[in-house]
Amino acid sequence: MDTGDLRSRVQDHIRRLDLIPAGGEVTVLVSGGADSTCAWHVLRELGYLVSALHVNHGLRGDEADQDARFCSELMQAEIVDGRGGTTEEKLREIRYGFATDRLRATAHTASDQVETILYRLVTSGRPTGIKPRREDGVVRPLLPVWRDETETYCRVHGLEYRTDSTNRDTTRGLIRERILPLLREIHPAADDNLLRALELRPTLQPGLAELISSPVGSKRVDLGGGIQVVREYDRAWLERGPVALEGAVRWGQWTIESKLAGLKVRGWRPGDRLAGRRKKIQDVFVDAKIPRSEREAWPLVVRGREVIAVPGIIEADGVHAVRIADDSTGGGDYPNAIVGRADMRGAPDAIPEEEGRRRTHGFPGESEPKAKRNAD
Incomplete structure (x- = not known):
């Protein structure tokens, strides 16, 4: 098995969906099984700052205690008491109730996705699956990986893992052990086709x-x-x-470039503010006389949750943006298009209105807007 390929798929999945910041901290919710052990190891290998958390529900007596000891010894996992649940739904609620102040990851795989699609299709008639990111922020970095791959990965890297003896007694176990094997007899690509149903829904x-x-x-x-x-x-x-700003990014009529690390381009969100300032981006748009109909599509350059540049309005050192005019924009309709420069080291400097007009959208008669490249 090429474990490097598995890690690449996980990394591509994380980057494409912006699940974990580059080199950022993440807490893996571990059970001791092959999936979570693989997730813990893969994320460490990819350079993330990984910790582990094991919730002991106390449902399997000594076996549950052995799982907890295993997670503590192998992954230095924090062990928390999660007793009190009797249904799968309640146990899940308890698990997700811990460490809510951190970015958490679970080890759901493509195999779990197939089982979930099948279960929901039968019970609700809708082929919905596991989201890469839950509403509470829990992420699923292993969704591109199959369960048998996590087991092989652990063996290749000499990682021991635990097997839950009660897995076969659950509804998911019934689907896994009896229903899916029958579907594979009908067609060997049954698992892949169920995933396609999710993509096409x-x-x-x-x-x-x-x-x-x-x-x-x-x-x-x-x-x-x-x-x-x-x-x-x-x-x-x-x-x-969000799109990683690596080199040049095309966003609508804008081309945005930067060699700075850790930047992304995304649309405006209510409540966005300029980095290091109290001013809302909504007010920046108002000051620059940007029509409300265009604000939602206007790109923002962000680092984490901080807005460091609003192309054509607020500039930042190391970020260069050019807007290509067309007949629908009117080119020079926004005389206050540049109102300041956002230097990451301090507050923006004011730029005279006439100079701002010349730098970005030009005076009447100039057909193509020009964005200023910082010369600092």
């Missing part, structure tokens, strides 16, 4: 239904494929997920 209608039925206010629904639908009171729009 209609996502827009359920997403819109969730928006419509939710209380008035802000709401964000993941439609899959890096697209989210956002509602802010009586307005709604589609938003692309």
